[in-house]
Amino acid sequence: MEGGWPLLGPLQWVRYVKKQVKVKVGRNEEVRGWLFTVDPVSASMVLVDFMESEGTLVQVVMGHAVEEVQVLKEPDRKIADRLQSMFLPPRTSILDP
C-alpha cells in the first residue's frame, strides 16, 4: 500500500488488523507494531508492541501522517488472543438481578 491510507475505508483497513505492520510516517520515519485497530473517522492506526520485560507499548499514528503500510507478519494464536483481549474492561459486570 502506498499513499491514500485515509481513503481506503473500513473493508480495506480490517484486512490489516491483527497483522504486524511497518508504517512509514511523516518524513522518513518508520514504526512497527501489531495493528490493533484503525479509527474509521480519522484513519489513525493503533499499533501495539508487546515488550519482553516491561508493559505493552501503544502507539497511535495519525491517519494524515501515514505514508505507506506494509504487512510483515501474520499473528500466531498467542498474539491474536492478546490483541483480542486488549483494552477490554477487566471484568464485565453482570446486570441480571
Added chain:
Amino acid sequence: SLSTSAASESDADELQKEQQARSVLRENFLRCLLSAASKNVQFNMYEKVKMEAKFGACDIDVLNFQVSDLHTPIGVQKEALIRSQDVISFTFEI
C-alpha cells in the same frame, strides 16, 4: 428490472458489511482512548518535537487532544489543547 434490483441488493449487503467493520474498528479505537486517559503520553510532533503530557480526551472527530501538564520546549503548560494536525503519533504504556 431484475438486474438492477440484484445490484442494489448486493450494494446493500456491501454497505452492511462496511458498517459492521466500521463499528468494530471505532469501538476498539474508543477503548484504546479510554485506556490512555490520565496516562503519561509522549507526543511526536512534526519538526522532530517531542512533548510529554497527561492525556485527557479527544473530540469525536479526533481534531484536538486535551492534555494536562504539557512539557513543551519552553516550559510546562498546565492545561492545553493540541491540534491533531500537528501530531505525527503519540505513545503510551499499559
